[in-house]
Amino acid sequence: MDRTFGLGEFVFLLKAVPWTILLSLGAMLGGGVLGLIISVARIAPLSPIRWLATGYIEVFQGTPVLMQLFIIYYGLAVLVGVQVDAWIAVLVAFTLYAGAFLGDIWRGCLQAVPRQQWEAAASLSMSYLKQLRYVIVPQAARIAIAPTVGFLVQLIKSTSIAAIIGFVELTRAGQLMASATFQPMIVYPIVAGMYFLICRPLTSLASIFERRSHAATGTKWYF
Amino acid sequence: MPLLALSGISKSFGTNVVLTDVSLAVEPGEVVAIIGRSGSGKSTLLRCINGLEVPDKGAIEFDGRPLDWSSKGLQQLRLNIGIVFQSFNLFPHLSVERNVTLGLTEVKRIDATSAKAIAHRVLKLVGLESKIAAYPQQLSGGQQQRVAIARALAMDPRLVLLDEITASLDPELVGEVIGVLDDLATNGMTMVLVTHEMGFAKKCADTVLFMHHGVVWEKGPPSRLFNMPTTKELETFLKAVV
Numbered sequence: 001m002d003r004t005f006g007l008g009e010f011v012f013l014l015k016a017v018p019w020t021i022l023l024s025l026g027a028m029l030g031g032g033v034l035g036l037i038i039s040v041a042r043i044a045p046l047s048p049i050r051w052l053a054t055g056y057i058e059v060f061q062g063t064p065v066l067m068q069l070f071i072i073y074y075g076l077a078v079l080v081g082v083q084v085d086a087w088i089a090v091l092v093a094f095t096l097y098a099g100a101f102l103g104d105i106w107r108g109c110l111q112a113v114p115r116q117q118w119e120a121a122a123s124l125s126m127s128y129l130k131q132l133r134y135v136i137v138p139q140a141a142r143i144a145i146a147p148t149v150g151f152l153v154q155l156i157k158s159t160s161i162a163a164i165i166g167f168v169e170l171t172r173a174g175q176l177m178a179s180a181t182f183q184p185m186i187v188y189p190i191v192a193g194m195y196f197l198i199c200r201p202l203t204s205l206a207s208i209f210e211r212r213s214h215a216a217t218g219t220k221w222y223f
Numbered sequence: 224m225p226l227l228a229l230s231g232i233s234k235s236f237g238t239n240v241v242l243t244d245v246s247l248a249v250e251p252g253e254v255v256a257i258i259g260r261s262g263s264g265k266s267t268l269l270r271c272i273n274g275l276e277v278p279d280k281g282a283i284e285f286d287g288r289p290l291d292w293s294s295k296g297l298q299q300l301r302l303n304i305g306i307v308f309q310s311f312n313l314f315p316h317l318s319v320e321r322n323v324t325l326g327l328t329e330v331k332r333i334d335a336t337s338a339k340a341i342a343h344r345v346l347k348l349v350g351l352e353s354k355i356a357a358y359p360q361q362l363s364g365g366q367q368q369r370v371a372i373a374r375a376l377a378m379d380p381r382l383v384l385l386d387e388i389t390a391s392l393d394p395e396l397v398g399e400v401i402g403v404l405d406d407l408a409t410n411g412m413t414m415v416l417v418t419h420e421m422g423f424a425k426k427c428a429d430t431v432l433f434m435h436h437g438v439v440w441e442k443g444p445p446s447r448l449f450n451m452p453t454t455k456e457l458e459t460f461l462k463a464v465v
Contacts, residue, residue, distance in 0.1 A: 119275055120312035124326035124378065125301040128294065134329055138316045 005181045010190070016173030017194055023169060024156045024198075026091045031098020031155075038103025040132065043110055053103065060100030066161050069093040073165050090162040098155055105147045109140040142213050149206035153199045160195075170194055224287050226251045226382055226413055227272065232281035234267055234437075241267045242278070242437045249382070249430075252411045256424035256445070259434035260460060265417040266309075268434070269384045272415065273304045286381070302330070305375030306384040309391055311367045313359040319346065319370050320355045323377045331378070345373040349403050365396030372403055383407070385416035421465050425449055433457045 003009075041053035060068065073089035076082050084092075113136050121131035160171035168176070174191035178184040225248035234242040242264045249255050257265045270276040272283065274290065274297040283290040285300060313322050320342050327338035346352045349369040359367055368388055375383055385404070389397045401423050407414065408427040418424055424431055424445055431448045433441040435456045441448055449465075452458045 116308065116310060116312045117314065120308065120314070122275070122297075123273060123301055123306045124374070125298045125330045126326070127298060130329055134325060135314055139314075142316070 003181050005177065005183045005186045009177050009181060009187075012177060013170065013173050013187075013190060013194065016168055016170045017198070019168065020156065020159055020170040020195075021198060023087075023090060023094065023159045023162060023167075024152070027094035027098045027155060027159070028152055030091070030095030031102050034095060034099030035102025035106055038099055039106035039110055042103060042107040045128065057100045057104050060097055061104065065093065065097045065158060066164065068097060069161060069165060086162075086165050086167040089165065090159070090167050094155065094159060094162075097158075098151075101151055101155075102148065105151060106140065106144055109144040109147070110136055112143050113139045142210070145206050145210050145213070149202055153202055156199055156202075157195060225249055225284075226253075226286060227415070228282075228284040229268075229272070230282050230284075232268065232271055232278045232283070234264075234271060234276060234278050240437055242271070245281070245434075245437075245439055247432065247439070247442075249413060249415060251381075251413055253413055253429045254408045254427055255415045255430045255432060256428035257415065257417045257432045257434060258419070258421070258424060258460070263434040264437035265434050266386050267437075269306070269386050269415065269417055272384055273301055273306050275306075298330075302378065303381045304384060305378055305380035305382070307368070307371045307375050307386065307388050309387040311359070311364075311371045313367055313370055313374070315359050317358075318355070319351065319357050319359070319362070322359070322370060323374045326374070326378050341377050342373070345377045346370070348376065348406070349373045350399070363396060364392045365399045368392060368396075368400050369403055372400070372407075376407075382413045382415065385414060385418070387417050387419065389418070389420055419464065421449070421461075433460065435460070 038053050038056060041049045042057070044050055044053075069090060072093050073084055073086065076084050076089075110132075117135055117139065118131055121135040126134070159169055162169050163172035163175060166172070170191055174187050178187040181187065227247070227249040229245060229247045232242055232245040233240075245264070245268055247255070257268065259265050267276055271278050274292065277292060285303065290296065290300060314325070317325065320339065323342040323345060324335070324338040327333045327341055328335055333341070342355065343352060346355055349372055351366060351369050351373065354362060354366060354370070359370065362370065371388070372385075388404075389400050392400065397420065401420060404414070404416070404423065405427055416428075426445075428445050430442065431445045432439055433448060433452075433454075433456070440454050441452065441457050448457065449461065452461060
């Protein structure tokens with residue numbers, strides 16, 4: 001007898017949502033830390049540090065995340081003889097991928113802070129790191145809110161690639177339910193709706209952050 | 224011994240020669256006004272003094288010691304030399320009070336309470352104590368410039384550099400900033416300022432330096448320079464601006 005899409009199938013999809021969120025959160029946090037290091041390295045006064053950061057960004061932006069995932073999941077098994085757990089592989093792959101993109105986005109935001117702000121901070125006898133910490137990064141962070149959220153939304157949707165190596169997150173759960181029920185036109189719209197519900201609050205949150213940070217400094221915004 | 228001594232400073236940006244063989248000595252308590260047309264190298268000279276630009280040639284001595292161009296050396300120098308910029312360069316994400324206390328707490332390691340007390344004192348000095356909680360964007364240009372002066376003064380520098388600080392202000396706001404400078408000069412603050420305010424230079428400067436095409440053409444007390452210019456260039460300049 002054919003299996004139809006019902007409450008049990010819906011719950012199955014729902015149970016996969018935390019894995020998508022967990023994977024996205026892990027990649028955001030890991031990628032955020034890595035991205036911050038990369039962005040600061042990208043504008044470092046020492047050119048070898050800049051070259052390293054640029055090389056990293058170019059490699060990870062210039063290759064598909066799917067290839068990166070394959071290399072980590074299958075490549076390590078072949079090269080080192082270690083079979084990495086699918087969860088670890090996707091987390092590492094997405095962290096490295098997010099680190100490269102966030103690093104580049106935040107590099108742009110750091111460079112968008114006017115040069116005069118660096119000079120004003122330097123003129124107060126601040127070291128390079130203090131200039132970054134107290135003057136440049138707080139201003140760059142405001143500029144970074146919108147593009148960062150844009151990337152994070154993209155990252156959440158990109159985690160669906162993890163389905164290819166068998167990691168059961170939302171898309172993989174959808175594939176399984178579509179195969180089991182032969183009702184892809186019911187399953188996939190529901191899966192898409194779930195992604196939407198995960199992503200939508202992020203964009204709202206970004207708007208709130210932007211308004212609050214500008215309100216705090218007396219800048220008027222008209223939406 | 225002069226507090227600041229520049230000798231033979233030259234600076235080029237690519238093929239554009241900005242400063243040629245500029246020498247200057249500034250005694251403690253002296254007010255030096257640098258005048259000249261736009262593009263004559265005045266601001267670059269000021270930026271060389273606190274290490275924002277590195278001269279191609281020449282020597283700079285502060286308090287009898289040659290400038291140490293390492294980042295530590297420059298940090299040490301900037302503890303003693305404050306600068307106020309034409310475009311204020313206040314930190315827009317920080318309140319007026321934090322703009323003033325930032326250097327005190329994070330560089331000089333002064334505790335927050337003492338730093339706030341200093342901020343109150345210097346902001347009172349520039350007549351902006353009531354704006355302590357405001358953000359730079361909420362202030363007029365003249366007020367922002369006075370906060371910038373307060374920020375520099377809070378660090379208790381031995382020398383203050385002022386780079387055309389009234390140039391981007393509306394005429395009615397110039398007076399309030401000039402008033403502050405006037406008080407500083409009266410109180411014996413050593414200052415080197417680039418200015419187009421000839422009235423202020425005439426009244427408060429001990430020495431006036433006239434620059435033209437990156438070269439010092441005339442140097443001397445304002446009474447001599449403004450009344451008896453010895454070069455055609457200064458005469459023409461004064462006719463145009465006074």
